[in-house]
Structures are given as C-alpha cells and as structure tokens.
Amino acid sequence: MVMLQLYNSLCFSTSAICPDLGHSVSSTSSPALKSFFRQACCVVLISACLWSLSACAAPTSPAPTRTPTIPPPTDTPTPTIVWFPATATYTPFPTATVQPTLDQRPGIGALTFSDVFSDSAAWLQSRTEEGSVTVVNNELTIAITEDNERAYLFSVRTQPVFMNFYMEITASPNLCRGKDEYGLLLRVSPGLDYYRFSLSCDGNIRLDRVVQGQASSPQPWVLSGSVPPGAPSTVRLGVWAYGEEMRFFVNNEYQFTVRDPLLISGSFGVFARSAGDMAVTVNFSSLDVYEISGPPPAKPTGTPTSTPTE
Numbered sequence: 001m002v003m004l005q006l007y008n009s010l011c012f013s014t015s016a017i018c019p020d021l022g023h024s025v026s027s028t029s030s031p032a033l034k035s036f037f038r039q040a041c042c043v044v045l046i047s048a049c050l051w052s053l054s055a056c057a058a059p060t061s062p063a064p065t066r067t068p069t070i071p072p073p074t075d076t077p078t079p080t081i082v083w084f085p086a087t088a089t090y091t092p093f094p095t096a097t098v099q100p101t102l103d104q105r106p107g108i109g110a111l112t113f114s115d116v117f118s119d120s121a122a123w124l125q126s127r128t129e130e131g132s133v134t135v136v137n138n139e140l141t142i143a144i145t146e147d148n149e150r151a152y153l154f155s156v157r158t159q160p161v162f163m164n165f166y167m168e169i170t171a172s173p174n175l176c177r178g179k180d181e182y183g184l185l186l187r188v189s190p191g192l193d194y195y196r197f198s199l200s201c202d203g204n205i206r207l208d209r210v211v212q213g214q215a216s217s218p219q220p221w222v223l224s225g226s227v228p229p230g231a232p233s234t235v236r237l238g239v240w241a242y243g244e245e246m247r248f249f250v251n252n253e254y255q256f257t258v259r260d261p262l263l264i265s266g267s268f269g270v271f272a273r274s275a276g277d278m279a280v281t282v283n284f285s286s287l288d289v290y291e292i293s294g295p296p297p298a299k300p301t302g303t304p305t306s307t308p309t310e
Contacts, residue, residue, distance in 0.1 A: 105166055105238075115287040130152075130153060143281045144272060148277065156192075160267070165239075167268065169237050171282060171284055172234045178202055182198075183237065185268060194209075199237075203225075226250035235251055237249070244264065
C-alpha cells in the first residue's frame with residue numbers, strides 16, 4: 001500500500017518534473033506512448049530515491065559477542081608433586097669373610113725315602129699262568145696275559161714301614177681299556193691288610209680297604225678329569241697321610257679325603273687287574289716319600305660379618 005502511494009506521488013511529480021517531455025510526447029504521440037514514458041520516468045525516480053535512502057541509512061552494528069565467564073577460584077588445594085621421594089635407609093647384607101685356600105698337602109718336609117727300582121730283591125716278584133711281576137730297567141712291570149678274566153696281580157715292598165708321610169709314584173699303563181684297573185697299595189700290613197687306591201682305564205678312581213681278605217669302599221668309584229683314559233698314558237699318584245686322615249692326588253690335583261682309623265701304618269705296593277680277557281700291562285717307577293711335620297691345621301670357620309658394600 002505504501003509503495004502504491006509512493007508510486008502515484010512520483011508519477012504525479014514526474015508530470016511536473018518532466019513537462020517538456022510530456023508536452024513533446026503528447027503533441028506527436030498516441031496516448032499509449034505517453035503512458036509508457038510516464039511509467040519509465042517513475043521507475044527511474046523510484047530507483048534514485050531508494051538508492052538515496054540506502055546511502056542515508058545508519059550503519060548496521062555487529063552483533064555483540066558473549067564474553068566467557070571465568071569461574072571463581074576454589075579453595076581446594078591441588079596435590080604437590082614430589083619429584084625426589086625419600087628412600088629407605090640402606091641396610092647392607094651380611095657377607096661371609098673370604099678364607100684363604102686350604103693347603104691340601106700341609107707340613108711336607110724333607111725327602112726321607114726314594115726308590116728308582118734298581119733293586120729287584122726289594123719287591124715281591126712272581127710268574128704265573130695269569131701273568132708276571134718283574135723289576136727291570138728301573139721299572140716294576142705287571143703284565144696280565146690274555147684269556148685271564150678278572151685276573152689280579154700285585155707286588156709289595158716290605159720295607160720300610162711308614163705312618164705319617166706324603167708319597168708319590170708314577171704309573172704308566174701300556175695295555176689298558178675300559179674297566180681295567182691299576183694303582184697303589186698303602187699301609188700294607190704283614191697280614192696283607194691294606195688300602196687300595198684304584199684308577200680305571202676309563203677315567204674313574206676309588207679307594208678300597210681290604211682287611212682279612214674282605215674289601216669295602218670308603219670312597220666308591222667317581223669320575224676324575226685328572227686320569228687320562230686308555231693307554232698308553234702316564235700319571236703321577238700322590239697320597240698325603242697323617243693318622244687316620246688320607247688325601248689323594250692325581251697329577252698334583254686333589255681328588256678326595258678319607259678318614260679311617262683301622263690301618264695307620266704299613267708299607268707300599270702296586271697292582272693291576274683285568275676287567276675282561278684282554279691283556280693288561282702297567283709300569284711303575286720313581287717312588288718318593290716325604291716326611292710330614294705335624295697334623296693338618298684346623299679348618300677355619302667363617303663368621304658372616306655385616307660389611308657395607310658400595
């Protein structure tokens with residue numbers, strides 16, 4: 001309705017503003033042409049008015065933005081981070097006092113006896129169907145012949161008699177295999193009671209006690225890395241004996257200890273035994289005996305101590 005009134009007013013004003021145009025058109029044109037020119041003039045005026053109004057209109061202000069509300073601080077404290085917490089006081093573990101290595105052959109003194117096997121009469125010699133025991137060329141040789149299964153030959157030196165001593169002797173098996181045995185007799189009595197230190201040809205060792213012909217084993221068979229298996233080979237046997245205690249060595253390496261009060265003195269001997277029906281041959285040489293100055297020292301007992309370690 002407002003636009004219609006504006007239109008009519010403008011059209012009326014057009015007649016006043018453009019009289020010449022209306023006069024020139026009315027004198028030469030038809031009524032339709034006059035109406036067309038009048039309407040066109042109105043449109044132009046309306047457009048000009050609208051443009052003027054839009055230019056004079058107040059600038060549009062931007063929409064207000066919401067300011068975020070900051071919550072007030074609370075009274076609840078935040079936990080404090082402990083970057084380096086306290087640790088418990090260090091308590092050292094008790095450590096055992098290290099004891100010095102025990103000397104397995106204590107108190108060895110001067111050489112008191114040596115036998116290079118030059119006197120054949122000093123040792124018991126024999127020759128049987130099972131084999132032979134001979135002393136020749138500074139060696140005592142035990143030879144067991146074939147076809148004599150479980151044959152056992154030995155030889156004893158009756159003098160001198162020893163009680164406390166350290167002795168060594170060399171054994172050299174030439175024919176030996178498997179469970180064949182050879183070794184040393186010690187503390188041999190006149191009634192042929194003795195201890196027998198045995199080495200097998202497969203690398204095991206043991207100690208037997210023979211009393212009145214009955215054998216027992218204070219130390220049963222045990223594998224030894226010091227005994228070379230098979231033959232030919234050479235080993236140095238050693239025995240440290242004081243009272244009832246005896247310690248055994250092979251090639252200067254400690255093997256085991258036996259305590260037995262039954263036989264405390266005697267002489268020495270050697271032996272060989274076949275496990276099957278194959279021949280066995282072992283040579284023995286270089287017997288040396290040393291004195292012992294006293295009993296072995298008591299073993300130290302370590303008491304644990306609380307020693308801090310860094």
